[in-house]
Structures are given as C-alpha cells and as structure tokens.
Amino acid sequence: MGEAQREWFLSTMKGSTSTWKVWGTEYTLMPLVIDLTSFPIEPFNQLYYMNVDQWDGFSPARDALLGELQAVDNVVAITGDIHAFYAGTPMVAGAPEQKIVELVGAGISSTPFQSLLVLQVAADPTLSSLPGAGMLASAIDALFTGTTTNPHLGFADSSRNGFVSVVVDGAAFNATFHMLSEDVSLTDYEGMDDALAGKFKREKFQVKAGQRDLFRDFAGTFKRWDPTTNTWV
Helix, strand or coil: CCHHHHHHHHHHHHHCCCCCEEEEECCCCCCCEEECCCCCCCCCCCEEECCCCCHHHHHHHHHHHHHHHHHCCCEEEEECCCCCEEEECCEECCEEEEECEEEECCCCCCCCHHHHHHHHHHHCHHHHCCCCHHHHHHCHHHHHHCCCCCCCEEEEECCEEEEEEEEECCCEEEEEEEEEEHHHHCCCCCCCHHHHHCCCEEEEEEEECCCCCCEEEECCEEEEEECCCCEEC
C-alpha cells in the first residue's frame, strides 16, 4: 500500500461502527514458508518464501498494518488470487498475540496452486533436474503445515478448485470452503446438479465476535487453532 492508501484503509477500519470489518484483498497475508533445510542438494537446502509477490515481499509493512489493526475488533481478511484454500491467523512477527483471521479461497476454474507448481518444475530445466523436486511440489501442503514453519496456518489445500460462502451475524462469522478436485472442475456437469453437488468436499470455519481466534468444525464441534502447538484444540 502507498501512504495515502494505507492512511485511508486504517482510518476507515478504525472508524467503522459495523460489527464485522471485512478486508477483501487479493494478496495473501499469511507467510507461506517451506523448510528445505533437510533437502540433500546444496544450495537448495534453505528456508524459502513460496511467493514474494504478496505480503511476504513486504513483511515490515504487513507487521505495521497488523499492529494497527489490533485497535479494531472483529477484523477478518478474505483473500483470493493464489488458487488455493488456506485458513489461519496472520500475526505480527515476534508478537503472536497481535493477529487477525484470514480465509483464502481458490477459484472455481483456475488451475490450482499445486498443479501450477508441478508444471513449473517440469518446465524449468534446473528444477526438473533436481531429484525429488516434482515430489516436493506435489507435497506443498505437507510442507506448509507439516512443520512448525507456519504456526499461523491452520488449514491448507492447494490442490482443489471451488468457492467460499459466508454467513454472518452479530455473534459469528461463518465461512464454508466448497472444494472440488481439479478433474471435476474440468468436466461438464450441465444438467447434473445433484451429481455435481455430491462431488464437493466442505470445510467450515468460524470466527467468534470479540475474539481473534480461528475455529474449525469437526463433526459438529468447533475446535480452535492453537499456533503454539500447531493443533486444533
């Protein structure tokens, strides 16, 4: 954000009298870091940001914004453009209590992020020559969530198409991820509504008014994402 845009954004958020302040953005707030330090080929055994053409490329500005937003209740960021489903609590570096909730939705027809990575590896002479590079691209969600690298990230599915629906009232912000496997999104289901409806996988998330935590529905019971243990509790 430029200075004028940042000032307008913060003054609008802080001055709002609405219960929920929804920040619509095309750039993912949550850091997306992968840990390849155990990868056996130098110099690739490093920590990497997956995409710096988002807020990971402007981390000081991100921290400053998130810090300012601590003065605002009930902020939820809804994000797209990365072709994936993510849910978590972006936080100020070194101050995990200073956070908001972010929900990221994929596109209904765009190629999913995981497939884009696999295609990129296959097309790049250097990457395609590295043993295991294609496998790592296919396992991107495990790299995101299988370690303590991204404690803010409670859910990741980079392999599916779909959309997000939201139901909001004074007590809670409820979001449902409606997810389709990529092969289904490439199939013509015109006139087969019931068959298509059965292909969706759904994940439900909730933010409670007055809180900054993310909750996920497990068979009717909402559990809170705990970044300190990387588990739903």
